[in-house]
Amino acid sequence: xxxxxxxxxxxxxxxxxxxxxxxxxxxxxxxxxxxxxxxxxxxxxxxxxxxxxxxxxxxxxxxxxxxxxxxxxxxxxxxxxxxxxxxxxxxxxxxxxxxxxxxxxxxxxxxxxxxxxxxxxxxxxxxxxxxxxxxxxxxxxxxxx
Amino acid sequence: xxxxxxxxxxxxxxxxxxxxxxxxxxxxxxxxxxxxxxxxxxxxxxxxxxxxxxxxxxxxxxxxxxxxxxxxxxxxxxxxxxxxxxxxxxxxxxxxxxxxxxxxxxxxxxxxxxxxxxxxxxxxxxxxxxxxxxxxxxxxxxxxx
DNA sequence: TATTGTTATACTCTATAACTATA
DNA sequence: TATAGTTATAGAGTATAACAATA
Numbered sequence: 001x002x003x004x005x006x007x008x009x010x011x012x013x014x015x016x017x018x019x020x021x022x023x024x025x026x027x028x029x030x031x032x033x034x035x036x037x038x039x040x041x042x043x044x045x046x047x048x049x050x051x052x053x054x055x056x057x058x059x060x061x062x063x064x065x066x067x068x069x070x071x072x073x074x075x076x077x078x079x080x081x082x083x084x085x086x087x088x089x090x091x092x093x094x095x096x097x098x099x100x101x102x103x104x105x106x107x108x109x110x111x112x113x114x115x116x117x118x119x120x121x122x123x124x125x126x127x128x129x130x131x132x133x134x135x136x137x138x139x140x141x142x143x144x145x
Numbered sequence: 146x147x148x149x150x151x152x153x154x155x156x157x158x159x160x161x162x163x164x165x166x167x168x169x170x171x172x173x174x175x176x177x178x179x180x181x182x183x184x185x186x187x188x189x190x191x192x193x194x195x196x197x198x199x200x201x202x203x204x205x206x207x208x209x210x211x212x213x214x215x216x217x218x219x220x221x222x223x224x225x226x227x228x229x230x231x232x233x234x235x236x237x238x239x240x241x242x243x244x245x246x247x248x249x250x251x252x253x254x255x256x257x258x259x260x261x262x263x264x265x266x267x268x269x270x271x272x273x274x275x276x277x278x279x280x281x282x283x284x285x286x287x288x289x290x
Numbered sequence: 291t292a293t294t295g296t297t298a299t300a301c302t303c304t305a306t307a308a309c310t311a312t313a
Numbered sequence: 314t315a316t317a318g319t320t321a322t323a324g325a326g327t328a329t330a331a332c333a334a335t336a
Binding site: 182207210215236 | 303305306307311
């Protein structure tokens with residue numbers, strides 16, 4: 001194990017590399033495909049189960065209004081369902097529809113597939129392991145920004 | 146070393162975690178501070194030296210038009226300089242100005258500082274090492290998307 | 291009054307198309 | 314004609330402000 005790198009250096013290289021990946025991922029467009037924020041919300045629902053719009057916004061670190069817009073698009077395409085809270089008429093629980101479950105469970109979004117293929121073709125097992133291990137660290141980092 | 150994770154799983158967790166970091170980083174606003182794409186361009190110039198607008202766009206994986214807009218903002222604030230190519234009147238070399246060099250070299254952008262503080266406060270040396278090692282892998286991944 | 295969620299509006303970052311100037 | 318770069322315009326994703334409905 002090498003010595004600990006300077007946090008400033010780590011911040012530097014992370015900001016660069018992460019920016020590049022996001023720009024690249026966004027650049028590849030697929031018709032009728034879910035967008036990055038949509039995919040993120042769907043995966044959150046799969047991992048965490050049904051949730052209110054406000055809770056989702058908090059998890060995803062975006063404003064409730066933005067989440068509202070994202071969910072609107074998902075509902076239009078039948079990927080999520082809303083169940084009004086019988087106790088509190090203001091709230092609704094958002095959950096994955098049958099179609100939404102299929103889409104996320106099978107991981108068959110073209111965007112994820114493209115990245116999976118790139119990983120399989122150009123990275124060693126050890127590197128995949130490294131990237132896999134880095135992901136939870138990145139999630140944790142996001143909480144402190 | 147654990148066995149190699151499935152590339153699909155790696156793609157999944159990377160897309161999620163990276164999205165979160167970018168949204169969090171963008172959410173924290175600082176007046177008069179360089180934006181993420183601006184910072185990225187400045188760092189590229191520091192690492193790679195003077196370059197043309199087109200070359201920068203290619204490195205950063207954005208269109209030449211977008212890079213033009215980014216550079217326009219940086220020039221207005223005196224962070225970069227343009228040197229016309231004496232041989233070819235169409236081209237200019239972009240380089241960091243004195244102010245731009247200072248800003249990037251000292252790493253004193255508020256955004257980088259915020260992330261550096263978070264890393265220093267909430268991550269172990271081994272984790273920093275892990276994140277540091279993951280950055281070049283992410284850059285490579287971006288090339289194949 | 292406070293809370294959940296939406297609608298209206300605007301800003302940032304990016305793209306594509308059309309243009310200018312130079313080669 | 315071809316290339317480097319800019320200007321014009323549009324779209325995605327985000328934010329804040331103002332509003333409606335419910336508590």
